[in-house]
Amino acid sequence: MTQELFRQDAYLRETPATVVALDAQGVLLDRTVFYPLGGGQAGDTGELVLADGRTLRIADTRKHKDAEGQPSGAIAHVPAPGQEELLAALKPGDALTARIAWDRRHRLMRFHTTTHLLCHLVPQPVNGCSITPExxxxDFHMTDPLDKDALTAGIARLVAEAHPVTVGAITDDELDANPALVKSMSVQPPRGTGTVRTIRIGAGDIAIDFQPCGGTHVAGTAEIGAVVVTKIxxxxxxxxxxxxxxA
Known part of the structure; x- marks a missing residue:
């Protein structure tokens, strides 16, 4: 199992870590700040800085799978090509620093929070999602037309209102009692631990959005900046x- 530090602190840019294993899927660490591809959000890139100062470039991050193709609970840091010599020198037990490409991650965080604002502006089930740095x-399951300018204005308003974004959790039973909290038709929140991570936008009586989500988010909508609807x-x-x- 990899300790997933990004779940509670999306702003943590680096962490000391220890190599647990290396295989064809990548480098496995005991803890990481790297978010793995999932929930529509792209995996992080960055670098692993070895104790001697050498740097292993990480081109992607994925959930590690076991021999049966099932999630193993570990996270695989996928090295960029052309680093075979450095990889050969790396071994379990080695200490290093795991450091994400922060500017890229922050763009993903801003976009991901914006998609939650969209769920508020378009209260329809979601049957597809993709969050990249660009x-x-x-994709909303609906037949009515949408107005690009109206949605852009709605996003700008919610950004300017500076609503807080809070990480929380509910129990599996609470989620079962409130199935409408799950906005996605294609991706179900992970279960098995007894609790499900949630993201809330808004404070007090102001409820902009509340749903299960494992992704990384900004701390408040004001941090999103200028985002526009480019196409419908x-x-x-x-x-x-x-x-x-x-924008």
Whole structure:
């Protein structure tokens, strides 16, 4: 199991860590600040800085799978190509520093929180999601048309209102009693520990959005900055795609 430090502190940029194993999927550490691909959000990139100062570039981060292809509970840091000599020198027990590419991560955080604002502005089930450093998109299960300018204005308003974003948790039983909290039709929140991580936007009686989510987010909507709806597409008779970009 990899200790996932990003779950509670998305602003943690680096951490000391120890190599647990190396295999074809990547480098496994005892703890990490790297977010693995999942929930529509891209995996982090960055570097592993060895004790002697040498640096292993990380091109992607994925959830590690066991021999049966099931999640093992570990996180695989995928090295960029062309570093075979350095990888050969790395071994279990080695101490290093795991450091994410912060500017890229912060763009992902800003986009991810914006997609939650979209869920407030378009209260329809989501049947697809992609969050990258360059753009984000949500696919809504609906037939009514959407207005690009109106959504852009709605996002700008919620950003300017500076709503706090809070990480929390509910029990599996609480989620079962409130199935409408799950906005996604295609991705279910992970279970098995008895609790499910949540993201709340808004404070007190102001409820902008509240849903299970394992991704990384900014601490408040004001931090998002200028995000606009760049495109709205009719992907099928029952799907409307909203694409976001930075202004």
């Amino acid at each position: 753009y984000a998109r949500l 597409e009719k992907k099928s008779a029952t799907t409307r795609r909203v694409v976001l970009g930075f």
